Amino acid sequence: MRLVSTFWITVLALVASAAAAVAAPLVSPREHFGFAIGDDYQLATYTQTEAYFKKLAAASDRMRLVDIGRTEEGRTQWMVIMSSPANLQRLDRYREISERLARAELAPDEAEALAAEGKAVVWIDGGLHANETVATQQLIESVWAFASRDDAETRRILDNVIILFVHANPDGQELYSSWYMRRTEPAKRIIENTPRLWEKYAGHDNNRDFFMMNLRETTNINRQLYLTWFPQIVYNHHQSGPAGTIVAGPPYRDPFNYVYDPLIVTQLDEIGAAMHTRWIAAGMPGSTMKGGSVFSTWWNGGLRTTVYFHNILGLLTEVVGSPTPMEIPLVPERQIPSGDLPLPVEPQVWHFRRSIDYELTANYAVLNYAARHRDELLRQIYQMGRNSITRGQEDHWTNYPRRVEAMQKAAEAERQKLVKEGKLAAGASEAGTEGKRRIPARYFEEYLRRPELRDARGYIVPADQADFPTAVKFVNTLIKAGVCVQRATKDFSVQGNKYPAGSYVVKTDQAFRPYVLDMFEPQAYPNDFKYAGGPPIPPYDSAGWTLAYEMGVAFDRVLEGFDGPFAQVPYGHEQAAPAKPVDVAARASGGYLLSATQNDAFRLVNRLLKAGAAVSWPAGNAGARAGSIYVEESAAARDVLGRDAPALGVDVRRVPEGPMGLKVTLHPARVALVDVYGGSIPAGWTRWLLEKFDFPFEVVYPQTIDAGELRTRYDVIVLVNGAVPPPKRLGAREKAVSAAMKQPRAEDIPAEFRGWLGRLTEEKSLAPLRTFLETGGTIVTIGSSANLAYELGLPVSNALEEVADDGTMKPLPREKFFVPGSLLEARVARGTEATRGLPAKVDVYFDESPVFRLAPDAEERGVRPLLWFASDRPLRSGWVWGQEYLKDGVAAFEAKVGAGRLRVFGPEIAFRGQTHGTFKLLFNSLYLERVEPSQ
Template sequence: MRYSPYSLLILLAVSLSTAFAQTLPSPKEHFGFTIGDDYQLATYTQTEAYFRKLAAGSDRVKLVDIGMTEEGRHQLMLIVSSPENLKKLDRYKEISQKLARAENLTDEQARALANEGKAIVWIDGGIHATETVGTHQLIETIWQLVSRKDPETMRILDKDVILLTHANPDGQELVTNWYMREPKAEKRSLDNLPRLYQKYIGHDNNRDFFMLNMKETQNIGRQLFVEWIPQIMYNHHQSGPAGSVLAGPPYRDPFNYVFDPLMVTGIDALGAAMINRMNAENKPGFTRLGGSVFSTWYNGGLRTTTHFHNIIGLLTEIIGGPTPEDIPLVPKRLIPNGNTPFPVTPQKWHFKQSIDYSVSLNYAVLNYGARYSDDLLFNIYRMGKNSIERGSKDYWALSPKRIDAIEDAFKNDPKKVVPPTNAALAQYGFVPRGGGMPLKYYDTIMKAPVLRDPRGFIIPTNQPDFATAVKFLNALIRTGIQVQQATADFTVAGKKYPAGSYVVKTDQAFRPHLLDMFEPQDHPNDFQYPGGPPVRPYDAAGWTPAFLMNVKFDRILDGFDGPFKKLPIGELQSPEGHINGAPSAGYVLSAKANNSFIAVNDLLASGVEVYRLPNGVGGKSTVESGAFFVPASAKAKSLLDKSAKDLDLEITGVSKKPTASMTKVSPMRIALWDTYGGSMPSGWVRWLMEQYHFPMKVIYPKDIDAGDLRKKFDVIVFVTRAIPAVGGREEDIFAALSRGEAKEETTPEEYRPRLGKITATKSIPELKSFMEAGGTVVTIGSSTNLAYHLKLPVKNALTEMTASGQERPLPGEKYYIPGSVLRVALDSTQHATWGMPNQTDVYFDASPVFKLAPEAIAKGTVVPLAWFDSSKPLRSGWAWGQSYLQDGVAAFMAPVGSGKFYAFGPEITFRAQAQGTFKLLFNQLYTVGSAASSGNGHVADE
């Protein structure tokens, strides 16, 4: 048979098309098993190779390397859409950015862009690596999207641009290798993972998204908040509540009050699409609202930070894993209700079922995006526009404290007219027509000029720790906030500010996020029933980073302008510091600046002498107690020139050596406690030590029990949950997220030295001997339990006497403070508190508070370092019964033999966010020797 040239071309095209399709391997062809097979997991090495194969072989995929992980792996994002859309990605990204930022657009222009654009939908997996459904649903979803040709998939590809992102490559590699190490499939287990599945912070990698400290969160944050700004993001997690298959949207109250209403109803709409699809596919067990613990109050999670950027953030928590498990019988879960309309019955559950559920949920989200892409694009613009308008005029935000103020205004008015009520209806919140309070009580609060939301914030350059303020600004910048900088001196509200100061105005689309970073959170009083126990927040109740980082800023209530330039979105700031004065005799570094400790550690590592000035410098108010003095030398000059520039330090050069008593600084041999499986608080401190150049060694309970600690170390740091309570369980029950307890015989040899736990019988005596021989122990949070083991003259300040005369902790109905920001007073003349202000904000999470015994006060055997000097120390969050804190001691030092014991009840290093209290740890990490000279402390000709 003879073919025409045209027919030959058709045959060639078909042949090439067939060959092209054959280049796409299925997951089973690549991995050797079907995704969801019992007892099978893929490594990241295998997954990365598969993603690269799909990207090379499919015209529906573009692979993007978004950066390196903390362990040095490539973090990948696959962009999936139709071939035609992939050719126009730059245009669709531009549209998404324009609509999200909502600047200089009319509604008509926004509608036109929404009609032209595509819905940008983010789906991630694997952030918590032991939650293995997340990574594997991502693999299966990508395969379905690149291989299927059904009408729904084709519509999705046409109308959506899908960003499929791996959230934790390092964790997948660790977890899979651990699980698959057992050759017999039925013996494989995720239990007893030997270390954290993110190099430093493990599970807390999902608590880093407003600070973006880790490389992985920085990579993800740039894509979410600077590059793409999707309209929908979907964050896969585990595990679902017992007796259900998964928990999903919408979520329980409270939601954060800074949200636009469209955020809340947008989550509702997506949640309805998801649960409807599951019900239509006969997939029971979806619970929502009060059926789970998840809310939308907290900022800082991968899902939750998106809410503050007008991105509809979705979370599901699903059961399942490579080892089959049971859905247990929970009778109350079997009653259909608004939380769980379609209950699941008890049964054996397999990995493949969870994968199938997850793919269906993804398709529900993607189908919604395809069908309502124009609405999604317009609504993110509308939310942004609303934020710009609210930040451009006088605006009063509603919150619980405002409502309380309205009610108090009414209650305290002696001339008030009480509206008629029906007691039977009032208990349900019903108000009869014509009832309620007169409007004047609303106007008293919600029109009071002083209670307006701010129009902006000014961060001046002339503050004690400007470098830390810049770190705060860079956290804002990484999350897409528009920051401006003054090009000249300017005056606002009668106050003069220097050139270089930063300005953050609230008339921008991501106003909810920037308010959340500067302003206190006002969590409602949330109890199971009136007079009953409190309902624990999903995570923190208050966190305000500007407070915890001790940033000095002014809150401006009226519109203002000045010689300001807008900084490019996403461009980090790195101001250069200076050496001021004539450094012929030496240099003075402020103890108030965190970065001074980096410079000092670099000097010490290079053999340069460093001293501290216990009394500051007489006649120089800017040289505070504990400031560092470095004698002049060529090496010191070289290092400090670099430190000033790189660390944004203002270093003072002096022409005469201080005549004050100076104490020589020497580096300590630092040990940091950790445990088998890894402690997240310890991991955060390890990361901090590296960032601030403190040399240290991680030690484990066996190292402590081996004794001779003083020969090896000068200081040992114990983070929260290291030291057990007296008479309590002698183990760190939160050390690892794995179940069960690791055993010597089943633990690989390289990890056996990490086994063990701190015990009262063996470990505590060794720690006591260490201090008696001159060592220092620093304890944080619950590890201040060591004070009770040592029988120091302190007791728990938060107790009450029962009717029977027994002492007990205050019950939650009377006192309850979950993670919140509180203010404490300090004695800043103490060595432990050098560089600190007289008052500071601390992160407090049901933290220990102490009362000194009378003999401790009389003999001075315990030195208070920080205490609550107010009955209302709450700065941000929720503090029920906070008056119980007044006069309680938050931190103290006690001598033990020749050594020292430090107890810091608040979480002074919390998630590397509480930068305003880092110095409370850093000050204890130097040996401060005897006085080098003495005098009146004067420095001339600075």
């Protein structure tokens, strides 16, 4: 009886507390922050915002505050759920309906009933890019609006929609708002020149991580999107709008990706029309769309683009705005109304509050659309899911541009043959009234419906591949994105191929089929030019990103329906590589072999070296695989291997004796990673990578390099893309490079950060770097930092040049050669320290990367290639215009410079933490190596 009484006392107390909270008056932003959101020269910090959300949640019956995880700097990342009080009482039911309709694993009549019962779920975020301050501040104003307004439209939205207001980057808001507000005199406040990246590792690239999910914030967000809430609309706020406009929004320009459902595109047109109509009706000029901005729907990897491959409508707006009043410039071409810009804006002084009003208006347009089309949105996400399941169960073809081009080429060849044979008049036209050439229908079957061109019914990731732990990481990216994955419970065969138990199976008869295809299949970006013969139009981001290729994962495509002893992995349950116990019984001699093909072997090596174990590369050992890592028997080795090897799933084999002859002993290197004031994104990702794989390193800045005496402090210096400017002799590029290298004045930043200022230069940095090499150091350059090789006078030149009319060598123009971010196949040099553990061929990420030609005497002068393009068709995924120019070009090389070595990698071997297949090219360079005789 006493327990019952205590229970009811507690319940009554909670009810009374809740009633008191609801009865408490709502606090406005002005009352909480001391200023209204959108006031000039004012920004709220994340600490203040977090406190405000908690205060509103305690007072409002329309709002719940949900902790979705920690950020990289340890802050709480909050999601505000806003809806009517009645809906909040049934929140679990509406979440369940949203998930079931998105997964589409139910009959149409049940789906219809759920669509009628359910509520639309709309995601609205802010602050992903912290220097885009409008986005963060509009989130605060929007939460306040829906907590406080009581007009008919607001009530209708709350009755029909569950709104997820999500803070996308708490750490960044704290950095930027605190930086801006640090000056007491408002007119002197500036957003620019923060000392470091606004996301701990990725900075702006935090919106490039949404299929890889390396970052905590990205993982937190995707868990809500694809494993918890499954919203029908995701609205991602950004800035700044194109010059001469106020805001760019949907619909977006072509190309759109061929693998997702066409309903995505048509619905984006609908919602875009609702947004632009509302802006114009409210007297808000300057909204643009389609060709009025650079944004397309091709790329997968951003917060609003990855959702397309999950049958979710992704919205992006880019709006102008700054807490410091700014000018809207006069761009003459944008003063003429058009379908892309219906109502131009006049040049004028622009205040922050007007940007907040545009954003709030856009939010209402989207939410009003969702409220009025609630059941349609729920039906359509179900329909797209069913379409995906059906396509995965039947023969289905995706029509890629290159297949259509091949069809057109074949038809034209036949036409020319008929003309030559006199069977067709030379002037005969088969063009329709629209000017498009028509060809016989039989070409459709011959070129677009050949059986071997079918989309895969599924993919098998074998458990017996060389680096299965990395393959498991790839599988986990799918699982974290809500994909249905199966695991073989015993050995099985499919189409004559045998696979071991533990292999993973990913079938395409599931709602998120577009995402599955996009992670396994090559992208085929269309040839996209401003005009015939003109320069290419760059993609918004990458053109190709096939993650299985980037990570070096082996898999088989299966074109027929198949089954086997497969058990579904529960949604969202990440996998671990199979634990492999290690025999760590004490021995008098011998040791252990690790497979250098496995990336996680380097984590073990770094832990072994830290513990004092002896590690070496065997020069020769009976029964040892090429590229194995030898660990000498010791108590330290037994402790690390026994504890960590099973958890990492790394292959460890006991051997009775060590390597014979010479061996290369490994020692922890003193690694310097060069960064800059403000933060280099490539350096940030490299920092993330080195931390993840337990490499010791120190971040240094140009002033440290310029001071010299580097060899006394470091063994290896890493120069990422963008660290080394082009030589001044390249002339025309010098001005642009100088502008990119601009840094704040020392007197304008706090004293604690002044040691970070500066850039590497020919005048101050080249001599210390040369001395470091000549005295035995190793320098690793990635991407454009290959410029160092030219500065050092090595016998290499740019392979992507041609002779100009004046007889000088000039870079190939884009009309002849252009490679935006794409994956290319490179041949790997065998028997070199730099390429240990790599296969004979590797897919590299190439983004207008340098390619080299070695002089005839290069080998005599200590220069040898590490990677090269052996084919005139190296494209694996993406877009290459003029790829024949790559034939025999060297992508990476190493050179002796005095007693040291320079390793130059043109491709982005550590790109965004995605390119696991080329990580070893960096890892192999980060040890102090000594050649010694075996004992």
